[in-house]
Amino acid sequence: MGGHEIQRCTFPTVRKYGLKVARIGALLFVSAGILGCTDARAQTAGQEQYVSPWRTPWTYEGAAHWSDLDREYAPCNIGKEQSPIDIRNPEKANLPALQFESTTLPLKYVINNRHTIRVDYRPGNGNFLLAEGKRYELTQFHFHHPSEEYIQGKSYEMEVHLMYKTDDGKVAGVTVFVRPGGANLTVQTVWDHMPQTEGHQEVHGVEISPGGLLPRNIAAYYLYMGSLTAPPCTEGITWFVLKTPIEMSVEQVEAFAKLYPNDARPLQPLHGRVVKESR
Numbered sequence: 001m002g003g004h005e006i007q008r009c010t011f012p013t014v015r016k017y018g019l020k021v022a023r024i025g026a027l028l029f030v031s032a033g034i035l036g037c038t039d040a041r042a043q044t045a046g047q048e049q050y051v052s053p054w055r056t057p058w059t060y061e062g063a064a065h066w067s068d069l070d071r072e073y074a075p076c077n078i079g080k081e082q083s084p085i086d087i088r089n090p091e092k093a094n095l096p097a098l099q100f101e102s103t104t105l106p107l108k109y110v111i112n113n114r115h116t117i118r119v120d121y122r123p124g125n126g127n128f129l130l131a132e133g134k135r136y137e138l139t140q141f142h143f144h145h146p147s148e149e150y151i152q153g154k155s156y157e158m159e160v161h162l163m164y165k166t167d168d169g170k171v172a173g174v175t176v177f178v179r180p181g182g183a184n185l186t187v188q189t190v191w192d193h194m195p196q197t198e199g200h201q202e203v204h205g206v207e208i209s210p211g212g213l214l215p216r217n218i219a220a221y222y223l224y225m226g227s228l229t230a231p232p233c234t235e236g237i238t239w240f241v242l243k244t245p246i247e248m249s250v251e252q253v254e255a256f257a258k259l260y261p262n263d264a265r266p267l268q269p270l271h272g273r274v275v276k277e278s279r
């Protein structure tokens with residue numbers, strides 16, 4: 001959920017802007033979701049403005065009827081490859097090793113989009129996931145409480161979704177489960193600047209690396225085809241669900257849960273999909 005909305009924009013100015021950003025170097029940036037157009041306009045005006053990423057508001061309580069809210073949300077209730085799922089009886093397979101390239105960058109903004117806390121990344125940020133011969137670049141990460149994905153009928157305390165995209169628009173999501181334990185420093189940096197209400201908070205003089213949200217063991221994972229877990233529930237997303245959780249302190253989990261006691265979409269039917277599991 002939480003806005004893994006896909007970046008879409010047809011304005012030529014955005015393309016130009018993207019290249020400029022890439023040249024300047026990897027700028028970590030936050031934008032409003034349908035990233036690109038609104039950003040470019042705001043930027044030319046000299047300031048960033050928060051814009052809700054959703055055309056039509058929605059709630060988790062109404063998850064069974066998201067399709068009724070907006071024509072764009074049709075896949076949510078009629079799609080056959082929806083996420084999240086309960087991972088049971090996966091098929092063992094020789095899955096390729098995942099490779100993450102993480103870069104430390106200035107944290108510019110933290111977003112509260114009314115459904116999660118999120119940090120966005122602009123094109124050219126230098127954070128990559130290499131998987132199945134594809135090179136995906138990080139677009140954003142955000143959090144769920146409790147976890148959306150289940151393993152053998154069990155959820156985790158929280159989960160992080162890191163969303164990636166290839167140059168030709170293929171989207172992949174990485175799920176990192178969270179269990180209570182030691183504090184996570186990267187999470188703390190984000191929490192320290194977390195807006196308490198919808199909007200975004202500007203940050204100065206702070207750097208983070210998304211690598212701080214990954215477990216040490218990235219070799220063990222599940223793979224399946226699914227969707228965004230928030231409207232518009234777009235399908236064709238490759239999900240890599242890491243088996244090894246990271247830890248957050250009880251205080252960190254509570255700080256998020258205070259804002260979002262439940263930002264997890266209900267489990268979706270498999271409809272014959274096969275989940276693969278690394279050997």
Ligand SMILES: [Zn+2]
Binds near residue numbers: 142143
């Ligand atoms: Zn999510």
